[in-house]
Amino acid sequence: MSSAEFENIATLEDEFTESPEVTPERQVEMSAHDISIWFNKRKVLEGVNIEFPKRTVTALIGPSGCGKSTFLRTLNRLHELIPGAALAGEIRYEGKDIYAPEVDPVLIRLAIGMVFQKPNPFPSMTIRGNVLAGLKLSGMKRPNHDDIVEETLTAAGLWTEVKDRLNHEAGSLSGGQQQRLVIARALAVNPHVLLMDEPCSALDPASTLKVEETIRQLSKDITIIIVTHNMQQAVRVADYTAFFLAAEGEPGHIVEQGPTTDIFGNPQDQRTLDYVNGRFG
Amino acid sequence: MTTTLFDNSRVSELRLQQAALPWRRRTANFRVAVAIAVIVPPVIVGLLWFLTSIPKPILMLVIYLPLQLIASAIAAWSQRGTKAVLDSAIIVCAIGATIFSFVILISVLWSIVSNGVHALSWAFLFQNNVYISPSTPLGYGGVxxxxxxxxxxxxxxxxxxxxxxxxxxxxxxxxxxxxxxxxxxxxxxxxxxxxxxxxxxxxxxxxxxxxxxxxxxxxxxxxxxxxxxxxxxxxxxxxxxxxxxxxxxxxxxxxxxxxxxxxxxxxxxxxxxxxxxxxxxxxxxxxxxxxxxxxxxxxxxxxxxxxxxxxxxxxxxxxxxxxxxxxxxxxxxxxxxxxxxxxxxxxxxxxxxxxxxxxx
Missing domain, CATH: 1.10.3720.10 (MetI-like)
Structure with missing residues (x-):
C-alpha cells in the first residue's frame, strides 16, 4: 500500500463508509493509515501506512528511537495514556477505526493483547492468579479455568516448569519464566491480535526459541505484530517485515515494508540493505 | 587520561606502590594514637566530674568537647597529616551530636518509665476511674x-x-x-x-x-x-x-x-x-x-x-x-x-x- 492512496482524511472517511476492501486470500486484520504521532510538540512518527493480514506475523524492525514501540502502543490505544501524547490518522481493526469516539478503548485492549519488553507479572497474585488476571480484570467469563491455565502456559512454553507450583507467588519465577508467564496471561483472554514489544530481550537463547516457537504456533489462530531488534528473530518468525527509520532530529517513518524474504533477501532501499546486514543501527 | 589508564607499565607501577604501602594498613602506632585520643579526654573529664564541683553541662560542653576535638586532631595529624585534622573534627562532632540526641531521647523515656512504673499494676491497666479521687492511694482505680x-x-x-x-x-x-x-x-x-x-x-x-x-x-x-x-x-x-x-x-x-x-x-x-x-x-x-x-x-x-x-x-x-x-x-x-x-x-x-x- 502506498501513501498516495490515502491523501487526506476525507477520502479515508469515504472509504470507511463503504464496505472495507477484503480480498478473500489476504484478509486484513488491522491497518494503519497515514499515522503521525506526537509527544507534546515533538513529532516522533510520520505518515505510517501499513496493513497486518490476518493470522500472520509482522515484524517491526529499526534502530532504537525510531518510533516502533510508540507505533505499537497506538495499535491498542495505550499510547493515549501518556500525558502529552497525540495522534493523527486512522488505525483500523476489522475495518473499523479504533479511535472513533464511540469505541471503548477497554474493549480494544481486550481484543488486542500486548506483551511488554520487561516482564510485569502482578506481584500480589500467584502464578495461576496471574494467568487468569485478564479474566478477572476485564470481567470476561470463560469456563474451565484449570484448562485455560494449562493451555496458555503450555502455549507459552512454561507449563512443565510451573505445573507443580501454580499457587506460588509470581515473583518467585526467574525473569525468563516471568516473561513467558505474561505471554500466557495475554493469551488467556483470547485476543485476536497480540502485540509484542521486544518480548525476548530479557530472555536467554533457550527461552527465546521457546517463545518463537510459541509465536509461530499462535500465528495459526491470531495476528501477531512484534517489535524486535534481533534480525534473525524477524527472519525466523515473521511473514512480513517493516523497516522503521528516523533521521537525526526528524520523525521516524517506514522506509520499506513487505514480505520478510524480500526485506532481507532483496531490499529495494540502500538503507534497508545496510541495516539488515548490520552495517548501522 | 584514557591512554595512561590502559598503560600497563603505569598500572604495574601503581600496584608496586600499593604493595609497598597498602592504604588501609593500620600500624601499631596508629592504634596507639587512636586509643589515646579515645581514652584520655574521657578520663580527664571523668576525674573532674567526680573531684570538682564544676556544673556538669559546662563540664561536658566547655571542657570535654574541645578537649576531645584537640586530642583527635593531634592524633589525626600525627598519623595522617593536616588533611586528616578536619576529618577527625567532623567525626567527633557527628558522634557527639548522635550521642546528644540519644541522651535526650533516653532521658525522656527514662523519666516516663521511672516515674510511671510505680503506677503499673493489673488494677491500673484494667480498672476504670469511678469512685477514685486524686487522693486515693495507688492500687485502686486505673486507666x-x-x-x-x-x-x-x-x-x-x-x-x-x-x-x-x-x-x-x-x-x-x-x-x-x-x-x-x-x-x-x-x-x-x-x-x-x-x-x-x-x-x-x-x-x-x-x-x-x-x-x-x-x-x-x-x-x-x-x-x-x-x-x-x-x-x-x-x-x-x-x-x-x-x-x-x-x-x-x-x-x-x-x-x-x-x-x-x-x-x-x-x-x-x-x-x-x-x-x-x-x-x-x-x-x-x-x-x-x-x-x-x-x-x-x-x-x-x-x-x-x-x-x-x-x-x-x-x-x-x-x-x-x-x-x-x-x-x-x-x-x-x-x-x-x-x-x-x-x-x-x-x-x-x-x-x-x-x-x-x-x-x-
Missing part, C-alpha cells in the same frame, strides 16, 4: 476506661481517615486529574493544622450546633482531621513506588482504570498502605487538645461512642498531672507509660510488616 477510650477514638478516626487518605492518594497518583496540585496543596496545608483547631472545628460545627454530643465519635472526627494528611501523603509515596509497568500491563489486558486500581495497584501496595495507616494513628494517638474540646472526660467505662463523654489516655494524663496529690501525678506518669507502650507496639507492627515487603 482501663482510658485505654478503651483511646482505642475507640483511634478506631473511629481510622475508619474515616484511612479510606479518605488512600482515596486522596489514589486521586493524586492514579486518576491524575486536573485538581491534583490543589489537592496536594490542601493536604500539605492540612498537615499544618494545630490539633486544637481540629478540636475547635468539631466543637463549633457539630457539638455546639447540637448535631453530636461530646463523645468518642466527636473526638474520633477531630482525630480524623489530624490523621488524614499523614495517611494521604504516606499513601501517595507508597503508590508512587508501584511501577507503571503493572498499570499498563493491566490496561493491556482490557481492564478498566477502576479495576487496575482495585485489583492490581492497591493489592501490590498493601503493606505500604498499612504502614500509612499506622503512621497516621501514631501521629494522633497522643493528641490532648481535641479530646478536651470534644470528648471531655468520664470516669466510667464507656462502650457507646455516641451518647456520652469519654476519657482517652492523653486526657487522663492531663487531668491527673496537675493535681496536688503525688499519687495522682504518679498515675499520670503511669498513663503516659501505657501510651508510649501502645505507640511502641504500633511501630513494631509497622517494622515487621515493612520488613516483609523488602522481598519483591
Amino acid at each position: 482501663g476506661n482510658a485505654i478503651l477510650g483511646t482505642i475507640m477514638v483511634v478506631v473511629i478516626a481510622s475508619l474515616f481517615a484511612v479510606p479518605l487518605g488512600i482515596a486522596t492518594a489514589v486521586y493524586i497518583t492514579e486518576v491524575r486529574g486536573k485538581a491534583v496540585p490543589y489537592v496536594r496543596f490542601l493536604v500539605q496545608a492540612m498537615s499544618g493544622v494545630p490539633s486544637v483547631v481540629a478540636g475547635l472545628f468539631i466543637l463549633t460545627v457539630f457539638i455546639l450546633t447540637g448535631v453530636l454530643q461530646s463523645s468518642g465519635f466527636a473526638a474520633g472526627l477531630a482525630y480524623a482531621i489530624l490523621m488524614l494528611p499523614t495517611v494521604a501523603r504516606t499513601a501517595e509515596e507508597v503508590l508512587k513506588l508501584i511501577p507503571d509497568d503493572l498499570r499498563t500491563g493491566a490496561l493491556a489486558l482490557g481492564s478498566t482504570r477502576a479495576r487496575v486500581v482495585m485489583k492490581v495497584v492497591l493489592p501490590a501496595a498493601k503493606t505500604g498502605l498499612i504502614t500509612a495507616a499506622i503512621l497516621g494513628i501514631a501521629r494522633v494517638v497522643g493528641e490532648t487538645a481535641p479530646l478536651l474540646l470534644t470528648a471531655l472526660s468520664n470516669d466510667q467505662t464507656v462502650l457507646n461512642p455516641f451518647n456520652q463523654p469519654i476519657t482517652a489516655l492523653p486526657a487522663y494524663i492531663f487531668s491527673n498531672v496537675a493535681q496536688p496529690y503525688p499519687d495522682a501525678v504518679t498515675r499520670a506518669w503511669g498513663a503516659a507509660l501505657v501510651l508510649v507502650i501502645l505507640v511502641a507496639i504500633l511501630f513494631t507492627i509497622t517494622r515487621v510488616l515493612t520488613a516483609k515487603r523488602v522481598r519483591r
Whole structure:
C-alpha cells in the first residue's frame, strides 16, 4: 500500500463508509493509515501506512528511537495514556477505526493483547492468579479455568516448569519464566491480535526459541505484530517485515515494508540493505 | 587520561606502590594514637566530674568537647597529616551530636518509665476511674476506661481517615486529574493544622450546633482531621513506588482504570498502605487538645461512642498531672507509660510488616 492512496482524511472517511476492501486470500486484520504521532510538540512518527493480514506475523524492525514501540502502543490505544501524547490518522481493526469516539478503548485492549519488553507479572497474585488476571480484570467469563491455565502456559512454553507450583507467588519465577508467564496471561483472554514489544530481550537463547516457537504456533489462530531488534528473530518468525527509520532530529517513518524474504533477501532501499546486514543501527 | 589508564607499565607501577604501602594498613602506632585520643579526654573529664564541683553541662560542653576535638586532631595529624585534622573534627562532632540526641531521647523515656512504673499494676491497666479521687492511694482505680477510650477514638478516626487518605492518594497518583496540585496543596496545608483547631472545628460545627454530643465519635472526627494528611501523603509515596509497568500491563489486558486500581495497584501496595495507616494513628494517638474540646472526660467505662463523654489516655494524663496529690501525678506518669507502650507496639507492627515487603 502506498501513501498516495490515502491523501487526506476525507477520502479515508469515504472509504470507511463503504464496505472495507477484503480480498478473500489476504484478509486484513488491522491497518494503519497515514499515522503521525506526537509527544507534546515533538513529532516522533510520520505518515505510517501499513496493513497486518490476518493470522500472520509482522515484524517491526529499526534502530532504537525510531518510533516502533510508540507505533505499537497506538495499535491498542495505550499510547493515549501518556500525558502529552497525540495522534493523527486512522488505525483500523476489522475495518473499523479504533479511535472513533464511540469505541471503548477497554474493549480494544481486550481484543488486542500486548506483551511488554520487561516482564510485569502482578506481584500480589500467584502464578495461576496471574494467568487468569485478564479474566478477572476485564470481567470476561470463560469456563474451565484449570484448562485455560494449562493451555496458555503450555502455549507459552512454561507449563512443565510451573505445573507443580501454580499457587506460588509470581515473583518467585526467574525473569525468563516471568516473561513467558505474561505471554500466557495475554493469551488467556483470547485476543485476536497480540502485540509484542521486544518480548525476548530479557530472555536467554533457550527461552527465546521457546517463545518463537510459541509465536509461530499462535500465528495459526491470531495476528501477531512484534517489535524486535534481533534480525534473525524477524527472519525466523515473521511473514512480513517493516523497516522503521528516523533521521537525526526528524520523525521516524517506514522506509520499506513487505514480505520478510524480500526485506532481507532483496531490499529495494540502500538503507534497508545496510541495516539488515548490520552495517548501522 | 584514557591512554595512561590502559598503560600497563603505569598500572604495574601503581600496584608496586600499593604493595609497598597498602592504604588501609593500620600500624601499631596508629592504634596507639587512636586509643589515646579515645581514652584520655574521657578520663580527664571523668576525674573532674567526680573531684570538682564544676556544673556538669559546662563540664561536658566547655571542657570535654574541645578537649576531645584537640586530642583527635593531634592524633589525626600525627598519623595522617593536616588533611586528616578536619576529618577527625567532623567525626567527633557527628558522634557527639548522635550521642546528644540519644541522651535526650533516653532521658525522656527514662523519666516516663521511672516515674510511671510505680503506677503499673493489673488494677491500673484494667480498672476504670469511678469512685477514685486524686487522693486515693495507688492500687485502686486505673486507666482501663482510658485505654478503651483511646482505642475507640483511634478506631473511629481510622475508619474515616484511612479510606479518605488512600482515596486522596489514589486521586493524586492514579486518576491524575486536573485538581491534583490543589489537592496536594490542601493536604500539605492540612498537615499544618494545630490539633486544637481540629478540636475547635468539631466543637463549633457539630457539638455546639447540637448535631453530636461530646463523645468518642466527636473526638474520633477531630482525630480524623489530624490523621488524614499523614495517611494521604504516606499513601501517595507508597503508590508512587508501584511501577507503571503493572498499570499498563493491566490496561493491556482490557481492564478498566477502576479495576487496575482495585485489583492490581492497591493489592501490590498493601503493606505500604498499612504502614500509612499506622503512621497516621501514631501521629494522633497522643493528641490532648481535641479530646478536651470534644470528648471531655468520664470516669466510667464507656462502650457507646455516641451518647456520652469519654476519657482517652492523653486526657487522663492531663487531668491527673496537675493535681496536688503525688499519687495522682504518679498515675499520670503511669498513663503516659501505657501510651508510649501502645505507640511502641504500633511501630513494631509497622517494622515487621515493612520488613516483609523488602522481598519483591
